[in-house]
Amino acid sequence: MEKKLPTIEIIEKYCKGCHICVEFCPTKVLEMKGFVASVKNLEACIKCMQCELRCPDFAIKVTP
């Protein structure tokens, strides 16, 4: 059975590029693309929601 992937929405207008989400993601799903965060490897996401919890800029929304 295929794994149901979550959706990670990054609001680029809000992101200030602080790296917190990239550093605290335990499975390295996110990366920095220029000044804003972006999704690199969605398959690795374990839906721990750390990025959404820690983002100080309300820029990440994870829907499992």
Added chain:
Amino acid sequence: MAFDYDKYIRPGKLPHIWCPGCGHGIVMKGLIRAIDAVGLEKNNTAIVSGIGCASRLPGYMDCCTLHTAHGRAAAFATGVKMARPEMNVILVGGDGDGTAIGGNHFIHACRRNIDMTYIIMNNNIYGMTGGQFSPCTPTGAKASTTPYGNPDPAFDVAKLAIGAGATFVARGTAYHATQIDKLIVEAIQHKGFSVVEILDDCPTTYGRRNKFRSVIEMMNRLKEVAVPVKAAEKMTPEQLEGKILTGVLHKVEKPEYTAEYAKVIERAQAAK
């Protein structure tokens, strides 16, 4: 399911003014989750602040908000609470606003034990005004006004609040994000003056002067220095050297000010 923060944020106010990596956004998220968990009604909740980076928070919140003079958040909030005792009053502010300029208001609000929650975001510096040292800047740390190191010993905000008579005192950090809302929930539900000190990071004015190379390094420092109260009981004084206790530090029951004041009114009217 992802938490819907938009329900409590004024439309069109984001992005906020805080610097990249500033922990105030994390604290604001914790506050929103706590308000939602307690089930406070937006129209019956007043968020009061003074001046500073942290004090910009009420501007983003879709509740009753009051942005007041520097350090005077506790004074204005006391007025709100006395006029409308049924209102839930939450104060937010930084360490400079709460313990230096508003120090007197802070200790007397603690002494009165008026039913409010004060969230102090302690980032060890005056961020907005350009990085001057605050009473919470650690000894030896550099600030724009102490370029050769700060000679003053720092305030322990939690101990100050306990000494002044606050009935609920807790401490969290911006790193321990899920703990923030638990502490704030407990503080809001407590009847009396509750203080929640949240250790925060200021990468722009504190971090770069004190050899923190990144936001992540500042967050990891918060992780390293924080010790939960229960774990600290089993540790020796040597192990606790340089550590900061987190969790609920003090909780007692005392008569609450607005209830006591209502009794005064009753007595005065009976004497007529």
